[in-house]
Amino acid sequence: MHDPHKDPHLDELSGVSTTGHEWDGIKELNNPLPRWWVVSFYACIVWALVYTVFYPAWPLLTSATTGVLGYSSRADVRSELAAAEAARSGYVAAIKAADMQQILADETLRNVATAAGSAAFKVNCIQCHGSGAQGSKGFPNLNDDDWLWGGTSEQILTTITHGVRAPEDADTHVSEMPAFGDILKPDEIASVAMFVADLSNGTGFPEETAPGAQIFAQNCASCHGDRGEGNQEMGAPNLADSLSLLVDGEEAIAAQIRAPKHGVMPAWGGRLGDVTVKELAAYVYSLGGGK
Amino acid sequence: MLEKMDIERLDAEAVNSQKQRQVLYAPRKKIFPKRASGGFRRFKWLIMAITLGIYYLVPWLRWDRGDYAPDQAVLIDIANRRFYFFFIEIWPQEFFYVAGLLVMAGLGLFLLTSTVGRAWCGYTCPQTVWVDLFLVVERAIEGDRNARIKLDKEPYSPRKLVLRTTKHVIWLLIAVATGGAWIFYFADAPTLLVDVFTGQAEIVAYSTIAFLTATTYIFGGLMREQVCTYMCPWPRIQAAMLDEASLTVTYNDWRGEPRSRHAKKSAAQGAVVGDCVDCNACVAVCPMGIDIRDGQQLECITCALCIDACDGVMDKLGRERGLISYTTLNDYNANMALATAGGTQPIDPARVRTPDGKLAATLRHISLASFLRLRTLLYAALWSLVGIGLVYALVTRDRLDVNVLHDRNPQFVMLSDGSVRNGYTLKILNMIAKPRVMAVRIEGLPQSSVAIAGIEAQGDGSFLVPVEPDRLRSLKVFVTQPRHVADEQVQTFRFVIEDTKGPETKTYTATFQTPGGSK
Numbered sequence: 142m143h144d145p146h147k148d149p150h151l152d153e154l155s156g157v158s159t160t161g162h163e164w165d166g167i168k169e170l171n172n173p174l175p176r177w178w179v180v181s182f183y184a185c186i187v188w189a190l191v192y193t194v195f196y197p198a199w200p201l202l203t204s205a206t207t208g209v210l211g212y213s214s215r216a217d218v219r220s221e222l223a224a225a226e227a228a229r230s231g232y233v234a235a236i237k238a239a240d241m242q243q244i245l246a247d248e249t250l251r252n253v254a255t256a257a258g259s260a261a262f263k264v265n266c267i268q269c270h271g272s273g274a275q276g277s278k279g280f281p282n283l284n285d286d287d288w289l290w291g292g293t294s295e296q297i298l299t300t301i302t303h304g305v306r307a308p309e310d311a312d313t314h315v316s317e318m319p320a321f322g323d324i325l326k327p328d329e330i331a332s333v334a335m336f337v338a339d340l341s342n343g344t345g346f347p348e349e350t351a352p353g354a355q356i357f358a359q360n361c362a363s364c365h366g367d368r369g370e371g372n373q374e375m376g377a378p379n380l381a382d383s384l385s386l387l388v389d390g391e392e393a394i395a396a397q398i399r400a401p402k403h404g405v406m407p408a409w410g411g412r413l414g415d416v417t418v419k420e421l422a423a424y425v426y427s428l429g430g431g432k
Numbered sequence: 433m434l435e436k437m438d439i440e441r442l443d444a445e446a447v448n449s450q451k452q453r454q455v456l457y458a459p460r461k462k463i464f465p466k467r468a469s470g471g472f473r474r475f476k477w478l479i480m481a482i483t484l485g486i487y488y489l490v491p492w493l494r495w496d497r498g499d500y501a502p503d504q505a506v507l508i509d510i511a512n513r514r515f516y517f518f519f520i521e522i523w524p525q526e527f528f529y530v531a532g533l534l535v536m537a538g539l540g541l542f543l544l545t546s547t548v549g550r551a552w553c554g555y556t557c558p559q560t561v562w563v564d565l566f567l568v569v570e571r572a573i574e575g576d577r578n579a580r581i582k583l584d585k586e587p588y589s590p591r592k593l594v595l596r597t598t599k600h601v602i603w604l605l606i607a608v609a610t611g612g613a614w615i616f617y618f619a620d621a622p623t624l625l626v627d628v629f630t631g632q633a634e635i636v637a638y639s640t641i642a643f644l645t646a647t648t649y650i651f652g653g654l655m656r657e658q659v660c661t662y663m664c665p666w667p668r669i670q671a672a673m674l675d676e677a678s679l680t681v682t683y684n685d686w687r688g689e690p691r692s693r694h695a696k697k698s699a700a701q702g703a704v705v706g707d708c709v710d711c712n713a714c715v716a717v718c719p720m721g722i723d724i725r726d727g728q729q730l731e732c733i734t735c736a737l738c739i740d741a742c743d744g745v746m747d748k749l750g751r752e753r754g755l756i757s758y759t760t761l762n763d764y765n766a767n768m769a770l771a772t773a774g775g776t777q778p779i780d781p782a783r784v785r786t787p788d789g790k791l792a793a794t795l796r797h798i799s800l801a802s803f804l805r806l807r808t809l810l811y812a813a814l815w816s817l818v819g820i821g822l823v824y825a826l827v828t829r830d831r832l833d834v835n836v837l838h839d840r841n842p843q844f845v846m847l848s849d850g851s852v853r854n855g856y857t858l859k860i861l862n863m864i865a866k867p868r869v870m871a872v873r874i875e876g877l878p879q880s881s882v883a884i885a886g887i888e889a890q891g892d893g894s895f896l897v898p899v900e901p902d903r904l905r906s907l908k909v910f911v912t913q914p915r916h917v918a919d920e921q922v923q924t925f926r927f928v929i930e931d932t933k934g935p936e937t938k939t940y941t942a943t944f945q946t947p948g949g950s951k
């Protein structure tokens with residue numbers, strides 16, 4: 142029964158007309174897309190082309206088109222950095238104007254300075270002092286309470302600003318322990334080393350350390366103090382505490398007495414500016430050893 | 433008699449009728465939904481008033497939380513990462529409540545769909561509600577269906593221009609108000625309102641308004657049913673959640689067919705006639721522009737307006753309501769079997785009627801039993817379980833929280849007197865909008881001493897730490913113990929944080945590291 146009004150491509154089962162194409166008996170149903178959908182699709186393509194005119198897009202041989210708006214992600218970063226800088230500027234000014242006592246007394250300022258100092262520390266200081274400021278042989282641990290040049294916030298600031306034995310800074314900390322290999326005889330060095338080792342052992346002084354004690358009193362006490370308590374004025378280490386920067390054991394102590402090693406630290410004031418060194422000082426002070 | 437009843441026959445055809453489907457890309461067929469009236473229409477007005485009322489008014493509700501928190505009842509404070517809902521305040525780490533609510537919304541939707549079908553689509557979906565609102569405006573300005581069709585066909589005249597412009601301007605005003613209302617959920621509404629009008633508000637406020645204005649106007653005014661049919665995933669998902677016992681809007685052809693425009697004449701000629709007089713009222717009111725008599729369709733949002741329309745027609749004819757009705761597939765099949773003598777014969781409505789013309793008592797109708805089945809009970813149980821869990825979590829939740837981070841680098845520090853020091857970052861969260869003072873001490877570490885940067889110790893070795901309202905306070909804590917008090921490399925001890933004025937106490941077990949071993 143042929144019905145001339147019937148859609149010749151109608152699929153009987155689904156009641157939907159097909160596209161009229163047939164592949165090995167398989168036909169494709171034609172459920173038409175809405176026209177607005179197709180229009181949106183082309184609109185998106187046009188949009189994409191327009192976009193490439195306004196923004197950097199087309200690759201060229203060595204660069205790419207820059208787009209008429211002149212947009213660049215680097216400029217974005219620059220403006221974000223400038224905005225961050227501007228947001229910080231109030232604190233920066235306050236830190237610049239304040240001394241260490243004032244910075245530490247103000248909770249907000251202390252938090253800001255400590256956080257900024259922590260960041261600056263990671264860039265400038267961890268190469269020697271370690272990422273946790275824990276130091277290593279010859280490089281002081283900044284967490285503990287043993288300070289060569291003093292552990293008040295002002296003293297820490299001075300040390301960071303002017304460095305230690307830093308040739309570029311006239312106000313740097315300078316001191317030098319003589320090479321006692323040229324002054325004392327080897328057995329004298331051995332006996333003073335024995336005495337120094339017992340200083341920090343805290344186990345008392347047996348009889349055989351008496352000669353060493355005498356040599357210490359004559360040669361060493363002027364800087365390290367009568368009982369080896371050190372002198373922060375001249376960066377002479379405390380020999381009587383249980384911490385030792387450079388050496389452990391009599392042999393190593395003797396070697397240090399014969400030909401002393403001296404630590405060097407750059408003067409950071411000139412390199413980082415006074416705000417950053419104050420922030421560094423606040424951070425180091427916050428590590429727990431500050432006095 | 434029937435002809436006298438004056439049933440107007442409407443010139444309406446379903447937009448998805450199969451008659452013209454040769455094009456690859458179909459232009460949209462304009463739909464001019466006729467105003468419906470009846471029980472479902474009234475119910476929809478009510479739902480519309482409630483949902484729109486909630487949406488536009490909630491940001492203006494106030495809720496006093498004291499001096500330290502905003503007094504807006506519902507506020508999503510993105511900058512400070514707080515969510516306020518009346519007496520509940522949610523911190524970012526408590527966001528699982530929102531996740532729980534979403535789980536409940538999902539289960540609730542399953543429950544709703546498996547029982548009453550696409551009720552979400554038909555009554556509460558914002559798309560449906562706003563399209564309804566836009567149609568109200570359209571009808572008020574351009575008239576009902578016939579007037580609108582006529583106006584649409586007319587060439588542009590000053591009158592048409594005025595009508596059309598008015599309609600679009602009002603639509604745009606509604607759209608702006610809709611976009612505008614949204615932003616009030618994110619900032620103090622009265623302040624923001626002034627800021628918006630004085631140009632002081634943030635750019636994101638304006639762009640949000642602009643974006644939502646555009647979507648409201650385009651989706652609600654211009655695209656309408658296209659959104660449901662082509663853009664929304666719900667019709668597909670919800671269709672998959674329906675089963676034979678879910679309610680759907682159904683044309684009961686077992687009593688309607690064979691439809692006849694001249695029922696009385698046909699009946700007089702001895703032909704079989706059903707209840708449907710083919711007046712097209714159901715098609716004319718359909719906001720989706722479809723013909724429910726073609727059967728269940730993806731496009732049908734089950735707004736039930738065709739039920740209202742057809743019930744009106746049946747009332748006029750003096751027939752029983754419910755030629756189009758909410759029906760389950762099970763009931764429909766049973767009734768259909770009755771009308772077709774088990775599928776062996778064409779539909780004869782006489783089979784579903786008693787000799788005196790009443791609908792037969794054996795017909796099946798909506799029953800409560802169709803709601804109570806394993807699937808729906810399971811959904812209901814799960815939904816309640818999650819709800820009870822959330823409520824329990826909410827009433828028992830802490831408003832004081834403590835976190836302790838042990839310094840890792842270095843793990844311990846040797847001091848010059850030989851003692852060992854460990855560093856901790858102690859975080860105290862005061863999660864209520866009142867300032868509090870916490871007493872901090874440690875327990876269980878012999879001979880130890882504690883120092884907190886910036887805070888003096890009390891006589892008993894504890895520390896009084898003021899914490900600002902609704903804030904976190906982070907403290908650097910140093911704990912020191914003489915060497916060799918304990919041999920272990922790792923000792924455990926407790927931080928105890930007590931609210932000095934309230935009952936809340938928190939302990940946190942931390943470890944103390946030493947180089948270990950005896951000398």
Ligand code: SF4
Pocket residue numbers: 683688707708709710711712713714715725741742745755756
């Ligand atoms: S189902 Fe009802 S409203 Fe629709 S055409 Fe038939 S009688 Fe008219």
Ligand code: SF4
Pocket residue numbers: 681714717718719720721722723724731732733734735736737738739
């Ligand atoms: S067919 Fe009926 S229930 Fe479905 S969308 Fe149209 S009017 Fe609403």
